[in-house]
Amino acid sequence: MKSIAAALLIWINANSGYEYLGEPPKVVKTDPEALAYLLLGEVWIIPERAKRGLMGLYDVETRTIWLRDNFDPNNYKDRSHLVHELVHFLQYEGQRGDGLVNQSDFESEAYAIQNRFLRAHDLPPIKRTTVPDLTR
Numbered sequence: 676m677k678s679i680a681a682a683l684l685i686w687i688n689a690n691s692g693y694e695y696l697g698e699p700p701k702v703v704k705t706d707p708e709a710l711a712y713l714l715l716g717e718v719w720i721i722p723e724r725a726k727r728g729l730m731g732l733y734d735v736e737t738r739t740i741w742l743r744d745n746f747d748p749n750n751y752k753d754r755s756h757l758v759h760e761l762v763h764f765l766q767y768e769g770q771r772g773d774g775l776v777n778q779s780d781f782e783s784e785a786y787a788i789q790n791r792f793l794r795a796h797d798l799p800p801i802k803r804t805t806v807p808d809l810t811r
């Protein structure tokens with residue numbers, strides 16, 4: 676997983692304003708229940724639909740990207756979710772100083788670069804999830 680993350684970081688560097696040359700973050704796969712727990716930090720009743728939409732998240736404190744256990748590294752749509760989380764990693768690593776400050780800006784940029792990646796591989800863009808609190 677680390678070599679895929681490293682390759683995708685090179686792609687992001689070449690296709691965005693980022694210039695990150697350091698180590699990639701840790702990337703770990705886990706089940707949807709654990710992802711929801713990591714995201715919310717407590718036990719919540721989460722609608723199945725929302726849980727299915729939860730593809731990954733970046734944990735700033737441990738510098739770890741968590742992905743769904745069904746993540747397929749050979750699938751470019753799945754890879755795009757890793758691109759999305761890598762953008763969050765770069766945002767928190769402070770690799771650009773152009774005034775991106777709030778969570779909403781972070782999400783917009785992560786989706787924009789994810790969709791650029793999908794377009795580059797002739798795949799349709801993904802829509803921002805309709806459950807905003809579950810979209811880290």
Ligand SMILES: [Zn+2]
Pocket residue numbers: 759763781782785810811
């Ligand atoms: Zn996000």
